[in-house]
Amino acid sequence: MENKNFDVIIAGGSYAGLSAGMSLGRSLRNVLIIDNGKPCNRQTPYSHNFVTHDGKTPGEIAQLAKKDVEKYDTVHFYNGTVVNTQKTTEGFEVKISSGEQFSTKKLIIASGVKDMMPEIPGFAECWGISILHCPYCHGYEVKNEVTGILSNGDMAYEFSKLIFNLTKKLTILTNGKAAFTGEQTEKLNQNKITVNEDEIDKIHHENGSIRKIVFKNGKEISLQALYAKIPFEQNINVSADLGCELTEQGFIKVDAMQKTNVPGVFACGDNVTMMRSVANAVAQGNFAGAVVNKELSDEEF
Structure with missing residues (x-):
């Protein structure tokens, strides 16, 4: 890619990143979207709860979404992974896994998170198919x-309220x-929700569809779906590289304008x-793009 300097670099080209890119492209901003x-x-077979695209x-x-964004000729795409981001006097320097470097005035982090799978055989194969993270995205089905529900303590208790609305089994x-x-x-107990304390040995499944949970004591139970709250980590180490503040849960901390604590760095x-839903990511990306354009316009006026 000949051009190395951009108004905005967006790290991550999924729903939030593409939505931000469209907002900026329609504002004639020179944008680079980097995604691997x-x-x-x-692994998820179908997406739900997003009007006009429910079930796709x-x-x-x-x-x-990418086809829509490609219509705007000031938006460019790069297939790669961001490995390092650094503040400079002019803005930011972004290094890619290929070794290439690009500079930008503003930076939008839309790179998502990496789910940390528990060491339970069969879990990773079922993740997003019959092991679910969100009742709004997949609960109706x-x-x-x-x-x-694979969880414990307060998290499991609060989560059970949502799932109990969808099934009493x-x-x-x-x-x-x-x-x-x-x-x-x-x-x-009042709501007849069973609590099973047995340690899980493995998950039997067929092409990602759960058939039964096998416990270390030899017992088994059959399930059609399993909700799980599992740990995650940021795909880009913005905390170490840029000094972006994280919340107690590990999310990038942003204000109502999608701004991080680092001037010029936004996240969505x-x-x-x-x-974690498609609809929410699209909405946040669209808004982040508009806020970034406003900030650039104020600086250039």
Whole structure:
């Protein structure tokens, strides 16, 4: 790529990044979107809860979005991974895995997060297919089915309220000793939600569809769906590289304008919120792009 200098570089070209790119492209900004084509939902068969695209595959939605953004000739694309970002006197320097470097006045981090899979055989193969992270994205499709929640303590208790609305055939798998308060245990019992403390050995599945959970003590249970809250990490180490502040949960901390604590650095999408949905990512990206354009316009006027 001949041009090395941009008004805005967007790290991440999925829903949030593409939405930000469209907003900026329509404002005639010279933009570079860097993406490696490996979104965290690439295993998910269908995406839901996004009007006009409900039930399409995540890849299909992303492909349509990119086709829309490609119409704006000031928006450019680079297939690669951002490995380092540094502040400069003029803005920011972005280094790619290929060794190439680009400079930019403003930086939008839309690179998402990396899910850290537990060491349970079968879990990774089912992630996004029958092991689910979001009842709003996938809960309707498994309503009234025999369902599990892999979690413990306050997180499991609060999550169970949402899932109980979708199915009454519910078991919480704590994968070890339960950590509920007496009041929480009483409430779970009242709603006939089973708590299973057995340690999980493996998950039997067929092409990602759960058939049964096998425990280390030899017991088994059959499930059609399993919700799980698992750890994650940022795809780009913005904390170390740029000094971006993270929340207690590990998300990039942003204000109401999608601004980080570092002037000129914005963030949007899965890396800033636990509400991981296509619709939310698109909305945040669109707004972030508009705010960045406003900031550039103010500086140039």
